[in-house]
Amino acid sequence: MNRSREARHHVMRRGLLYSLALCVLILLIGGVGFWALEPGINTLQDGLWLAFTTAATVGYGDTVPQTHAGRVFAVLVVLLGLAVLSLVTASLAALFVERDVEAEERQIEVDLLREIRALRRQVNALERRLDPDAPQEENLL
Template sequence: MTLTGGAVRTTDSRRPVREAVLTTAGLLWLAAYATTVLRPDLGAGPRGVCEAVGILVWVAFGVDFGWRWFRSGRRRAFIRANQVDLALLVLPALRPLRMLRLLTLLHVLNRSGGSSLRGRVGVYVATATILVGFCAALGVLDAERGAPGALITTFPDACWWVTTTITTVGYGDLYPVTGTGRLVAVALMLAGIALLGTVTASLASWFIERVGAEQEGSAAATRADDAALTREVRELRAELRRREN
């Protein structure tokens, strides 16, 4: 167990297995949630099973948080360093905010995205874009369908709205009219800005790195040419001195 920069980190050889289990559980919850939204005619029995899956997955994330808190050894420091995780665990207990469980899943995926910074950024951006978009489409459809004056009433409409919103285009042909739908819209707008900013920063970093590598290669070639020219001049001077003598 180490404490770095106020964050508590526990050394656990079973961490990859635990995170794989949590990722699978999160995807299972997403499948159950998608089933209840995309199949509004689902019977009471299957719908109850999907609701039970959602509760069990939430409990699984809670157990994981509690275990990491127990193993940390610095309980208060762990809570201070993991306030976001705690909020993502507590808030989804409220039904309108149950989609926040997705953020917990993204956090787990980000922790297991790879050892290199670029690998983590790539995995996180690609996964976050797909999952945030898909879950936002489900969330806005769940909130809007059946509401008076609703414009987003089908899943394709929800996907189109997500695409125009997350890319910050915003045609305005479709928009949520319910409070919950607008809450989903605000979250999606913030996510879109963050994701686009991450992509832009990653591309800029890649270009700067490539330009730096090319400049370094050019400078190395110039230094080699200078060294060769200096060597030839020295040899020529030595030859001239030998002839003068």
Template sequence: MNQSLYPITQRFLAWFSRPVLFAGLLLSIPAFYLLLATDNQHLVQTGHTLYLVAAGLIALDTYWKWKGNRRQSNRHSGKMVLDMGITLGCLISAIQFSVVWSPVEWLLRLGLCAAILLRIAMLVLQHMKPGHLVQIITLALLMLSSAGAGFYWLEPNVKNYADGVWLAFTTVATVGYGDIVPSTPSSKIFAVFIVLLGYAMFSIVTANIAALFVGEEEKIFERELHADIRLLNREIGALRDELRRRDKFLAELEHKVRSLQEKQH
């Protein structure tokens, strides 16, 4: 590759790989729940296909990162190992071992889901800067809306999308009014992950709101500090002018004294 084009290519791959990785991680979530629909072979087959597509996207992103980091440090090696593990897990999950999952298979699949959610959280936090409260709240609302759709799909007691959003909110907020509760294994598993994501998202939102108030106080203190510094600079400048005038006066006085002494001699 032309050396002059190498930085441009690297920037393009770095920009393009983020949505590719994010899409692959997101596709693996519905794939997990589609495999739970053992009574519908078409849904199960769709779940296998989504797992294969997710594995391909994550593997493509991992290859781009490996190719781009060969000349750099290994600071992304941990994330690449996690991505490769998720890719392998998606490929294995795409294989139909049995209709009913064994306890070991349940644990492995739940472990894969936990790794996927961890990687999504790492990816989101990596590009989330402090003070971007609007973006964070928007992301929280999107997560709540998606969780509502998930409960509407997975939970038979949820009769409409509004009830799904309500169940998602009470689950994320860990309120638990008890009017609607998850009753199926798939919705219970979904609720566990929603609670974990909810804790993280609420922590980020509250931390940014607190930082907003603290930031305002810091701005006021900074303005007062700058005003004091400007006042101090003016006083120092006035003192320097006064010292210059005194030095000039002393120099003139010394010159006059010497002139008088020379006249006397």
């Protein structure tokens, strides 16, 4: 059971890394694309800033696409960026939720084992009452 948790956790971490890498790739491509398409974007840094604000759908308005090609490209960056940024957010949330669930599952397991031990003691006590000469179980879990 512990192995399956570790495997799930490993897959989730890898998923987060893949979605982060994809996010960076989309932002880099977006930055280079805006830098190449837009005459008002003079540096790659400005292109990256426009790509980020566009992908995150923040839209500060300090730099905006002016050309038709830049606007079409912005639509693509919004669609791809929003999807990938949502994946990153979901992967991060899943990591935190998984940790909480694991702790709760461990506590439930401990409580269940405690209850089982108590029930076995009660069963043994009832058996002793019904048949005092019967052998008694010592292993209570």
